Amino acid sequence: MIELTLPAVAEASEPFVTRLRAGRCDVSGNDDSLLCGEDDAGVTFAGAHGLLAIDGLSAADLDGDVVLVQPDGGRIERLLRAGSPHNTLLVTERCDQLCVMCSQPPKKTHVDRFALLEQACLLAEPDIVIGISGGEPTLYKDELLGMIERVLAQRPDLAFHVLTNGQHFAQEDIERLRDPVYAQVLWGIPLYARAAALHDAIVGKAGAFARLEESLAHLLLSGARVELRTVLLSDNLAALPALARYIATRLRFIHAWSIMQLEHVGFARNRWAKLYVPHSQDFAPVAAALDHAKLHGVPARLFNFPRCTVPRPYRYLAAASISDWKRKYVPACDGCTERDACTGFFEWHPDSATEGVHPL
Numbered sequence: 270m271i272e273l274t275l276p277a278v279a280e281a282s283e284p285f286v287t288r289l290r291a292g293r294c295d296v297s298g299n300d301d302s303l304l305c306g307e308d309d310a311g312v313t314f315a316g317a318h319g320l321l322a323i324d325g326l327s328a329a330d331l332d333g334d335v336v337l338v339q340p341d342g343g344r345i346e347r348l349l350r351a352g353s354p355h356n357t358l359l360v361t362e363r364c365d366q367l368c369v370m371c372s373q374p375p376k377k378t379h380v381d382r383f384a385l386l387e388q389a390c391l392l393a394e395p396d397i398v399i400g401i402s403g404g405e406p407t408l409y410k411d412e413l414l415g416m417i418e419r420v421l422a423q424r425p426d427l428a429f430h431v432l433t434n435g436q437h438f439a440q441e442d443i444e445r446l447r448d449p450v451y452a453q454v455l456w457g458i459p460l461y462a463r464a465a466a467l468h469d470a471i472v473g474k475a476g477a478f479a480r481l482e483e484s485l486a487h488l489l490l491s492g493a494r495v496e497l498r499t500v501l502l503s504d505n506l507a508a509l510p511a512l513a514r515y516i517a518t519r520l521r522f523i524h525a526w527s528i529m530q531l532e533h534v535g536f537a538r539n540r541w542a543k544l545y546v547p548h549s550q551d552f553a554p555v556a557a558a559l560d561h562a563k564l565h566g567v568p569a570r571l572f573n574f575p576r577c578t579v580p581r582p583y584r585y586l587a588a589a590s591i592s593d594w595k596r597k598y599v600p601a602c603d604g605c606t607e608r609d610a611c612t613g614f615f616e617w618h619p620d621s622a623t624e625g626v627h628p629l
């Protein structure tokens with residue numbers, strides 16, 4: 270696993286954002302910290318905020334990373350890793366849903382880091398997509414939209430992918446979301462079932478489905494780009510074909526529909542036996558949903574599905590979706606010729622749930 274936080278000591282007393290540079294002094298600005306020493310324990314950088322010593326990785330590993338330095342906590346967060354397509358900024362840990370399989374169980378408190386995260390975005394490498402997640406980012410909708418708008422005004426080469434529960438878009442947002450900068454934003458929104466009662470039960474909030482439908486109408490009217498996300502659960506497996514019909518009928522405007530295999534973390538960890546669907550043993554409901562989506566022009570895809578566990582006719586839909594920092598392959602993958610295109614497994618995926626895995 271790739272470490273996203275590292276122990277560090279800084280001269281500064283307040284949190285700050287900086288870009289680490291190893292041997293590229295010619296491109297330095299006030300936001301850069303330049304390498305000034307390296308030994309077996311770690312590396313030292315110097316910049317406008319003073320000295321910064323980081324343990325655990327080499328200068329080459331950190332070169333180009335945009336990091337948030339937390340002097341109080343004695344650590345850095347690697348917010349934007351150079352060369353990685355998997356950079357996600359956590360804007361809050363609060364949420365107003367309580368999904369049965371939540372991978373990042375919410376907290377009651379919120380630490381406002383929008384100004385620091387905005388600084389980080391402005392230092393991003395060219396042409397990348399920056400993920401935004403939580404918690405629920407739109408609990409701080411005005412701060413979120415303000416950050417997106419200011420960043421994209423200065424950095425039109427960037428794009429954002431925002432994970433949101435879709436509970437907070439309102440009529441008055443429509444004009445704002447029609448701004449051309451939002452062509453660079455993709456909203457990833459979970460939808461678990463066509464039946465309101467089942468969706469509400471999965472997200473742990475009465476009325477969530479009805480409120481989501483309202484938000485989707487506002488997003489449609491604003492011309493927003495929407496990706497629907499459906500985590501596969503034993504609760505909604507049989508309801509997947511009905512959900513496909515609903516999406517094909519009512520939500521044809523979406524950019525993509527991602528059907529996602531479960532992640533063994535957060536609440537799903539203790540509920541694994543109840544929630545996990547061994548899809549390689551019964552792919553029929555997923556296949557029926559994919560067939561209907563294709564027939565009606567809905568661009569569906571499979572996330573977190575190892576390629577060899579998906580029947581051949583649907584394998585092209587299995588994207589390499591697991592972020593590099595939390596991806597692993599298992600011993601059964603040895604010798605597989607499709608590993609580079611395969612999503613593999615989450616680092617914390619149980620070895621007992623690798624049924625159907627075989628090298629291709």
Ligand code: SF4
Pocket residue numbers: 575576577578598599601602603605606607608611612613626627628629
């Ligand atoms: S053997 Fe491993 S790398 Fe190959 S397709 Fe299966 S899960 Fe992916």
